[in-house]
Amino acid sequence: MDLNLTPQETAFRDELRGWLAANVPKDWIKIRNSEGGMEARFEYLKQWQKKLYDGGWAGVHWPKAYGGRGASTMEVVIFNEEMARAEAPPMANVLGLGLIGPTIIAYGNDAQKQRYLSKILSAEEIWCQGFSEPNAGSDLANLRTEAKLDGDHYVINGQKVWNSYGWAAHWCELVVRTDPNAPPHKGLTVILVDMKTPGVEVRPLRQMTGETEFNELFFRDVRVPVENVVGGVNEGWKVAIGTLMHERGTFGAGLTITYKRNFNRLVELAHQLGKAKDPIVRQKLGQIYADIEIMRLTQMRQFSKISQSGVPGPEGSVQKLIWSELNQRVQQFAMELLGPYAQLTNHSPDAVDDGMWNYGFLRSRGNTIEAGTSEIQRNIIGSMVLGLPKSY
Numbered sequence: 001m002d003l004n005l006t007p008q009e010t011a012f013r014d015e016l017r018g019w020l021a022a023n024v025p026k027d028w029i030k031i032r033n034s035e036g037g038m039e040a041r042f043e044y045l046k047q048w049q050k051k052l053y054d055g056g057w058a059g060v061h062w063p064k065a066y067g068g069r070g071a072s073t074m075e076v077v078i079f080n081e082e083m084a085r086a087e088a089p090p091m092a093n094v095l096g097l098g099l100i101g102p103t104i105i106a107y108g109n110d111a112q113k114q115r116y117l118s119k120i121l122s123a124e125e126i127w128c129q130g131f132s133e134p135n136a137g138s139d140l141a142n143l144r145t146e147a148k149l150d151g152d153h154y155v156i157n158g159q160k161v162w163n164s165y166g167w168a169a170h171w172c173e174l175v176v177r178t179d180p181n182a183p184p185h186k187g188l189t190v191i192l193v194d195m196k197t198p199g200v201e202v203r204p205l206r207q208m209t210g211e212t213e214f215n216e217l218f219f220r221d222v223r224v225p226v227e228n229v230v231g232g233v234n235e236g237w238k239v240a241i242g243t244l245m246h247e248r249g250t251f252g253a254g255l256t257i258t259y260k261r262n263f264n265r266l267v268e269l270a271h272q273l274g275k276a277k278d279p280i281v282r283q284k285l286g287q288i289y290a291d292i293e294i295m296r297l298t299q300m301r302q303f304s305k306i307s308q309s310g311v312p313g314p315e316g317s318v319q320k321l322i323w324s325e326l327n328q329r330v331q332q333f334a335m336e337l338l339g340p341y342a343q344l345t346n347h348s349p350d351a352v353d354d355g356m357w358n359y360g361f362l363r364s365r366g367n368t369i370e371a372g373t374s375e376i377q378r379n380i381i382g383s384m385v386l387g388l389p390k391s392y
């Protein structure tokens with residue numbers, strides 16, 4: 001593929017760069033590290049997304065007909081790179097923009113597109129993804145949350161877990177079992193659930209970072225209108241896989257710049273700490289530099305493929321595997337470089353970079369689990385990309 005920008009892509013980049021220079025808030029890093037709490041930070045990110053939306057920059061990858069910019073794959077790459085370069089805050093409605101909106105665009109009917117899409121872009125309605133259950137994570141097709149038809153409603157009972165943003169979400173893309181007698185993959189349905197419906201309970205789970213990003217969701221006789229089914233009754237597997245491919249294929253976008261920024265900071269710290277001549281430090285930094293470059297080029301290849309097919313494919317698993325495992329190696333190296341100081345959180349005046357490395361190390365442990373574990377990604381690459389026999 002040709003990595004040089006066309007005149008149209010250059011114009012897109014320059015317009016965006018100008019807009020970001022004028023609009024990126026300068027206090028994000030301070031807010032991110034402040035004691036204000038998760039809710040206050042999230043409110044800030046919602047306001048930021050609204051600003052992007054008003055400027056026409058939310059959901060650039062969405063078709064113009066649904067409020068996006070119809071950006072080409074290369075323009076999406078440029079968007080993510082420029083956001084990272086400008087140190088712009090992330091958008092609040094991460095799952096809505098990246099996974100659930102595209103799923104509704106691909107599988108939803110006109111009424112659903114009309115009802116949900118613009119509010120995802122403007123962050124007026126936040127979305128979460130209710131897939132995993134206590135006994136169905138990697139083996140998602142084994143899920144047990146059931147939905148029984150009662151007139152023009154489904155009645156939902158069951159439990160989900162590891163639900164990101166559940167505490168902030170207005171809506172949930174939920175996968176339920178509608179036919180208990182069908183083979184596991186065939187009896188599933190995707191249904192959109194208003195989180196305010198009686199019987200929905202959200203219980204926070206505290207993580208080792210101290211945050212409660214994730215939740216358990218309980219459903220007790222939750223009545224959801226039939227019209228909220230997306231993609232057809234008992235057709236949920238293909239809809240859910242579509243969502244997961246977006247999650248694996250596109251979430252790494254923009255990480256190259258972030259990783260490069262972290263890398264440059266680690267080089268600076270190595271100098272400051274008098275460790276830049278240490279041969280082991282040098283070897284590890286050299287390896288990280290090469291790995292980031294491999295990630296960037298693999299990502300370009302993946303985006304090139306998406307631009308031909310229109311949708312992310314199983315190759316997204318390669319990308320997911322690379323960014324998650326590389327981040328863990330970078331964060332691990334930061335711990336080794338900083339020594340005992342790495343353990344100080346942002347509550348300590350002696351914390352390096354406001355405790356960013358401490359937080360990054362702890363949070364990175366989840367990277368190889370979220371959006372499918374590394375073992376599952378390797379299985380997918382083996383069977384669906386390389387054509388090897390299935391392992392189960």
Ligand SMILES: Cc1cc2nc3c(=O)[nH]c(=O)nc-3n(C[C@H](O)[C@H](O)[C@H](O)COP(=O)(O)OP(=O)(O)OC[C@H]3O[C@@H](n4cnc5c(N)ncnc54)[C@H](O)[C@@H]3O)c2cc1C
Binds near residue numbers: 131163165370371
């Ligand atoms: C940060 C984070 C955010 C998340 N956000 C969400 C969310 O918003 N919504 C949601 O629905 N879920 C979410 N999840 C859940 C996530 O998708 C699951 O944790 C993940 O799919 C693994 O499932 P599990 O935890 O049940 O582990 P299990 O499936 O029980 O796996 C346990 C171990 O066995 C291995 N294993 C399992 N099957 C195989 C196999 N066939 N071959 C080889 N090894 C195997 C796994 O790799 C793993 O090491 C999130 C998880 C994390 C960590």
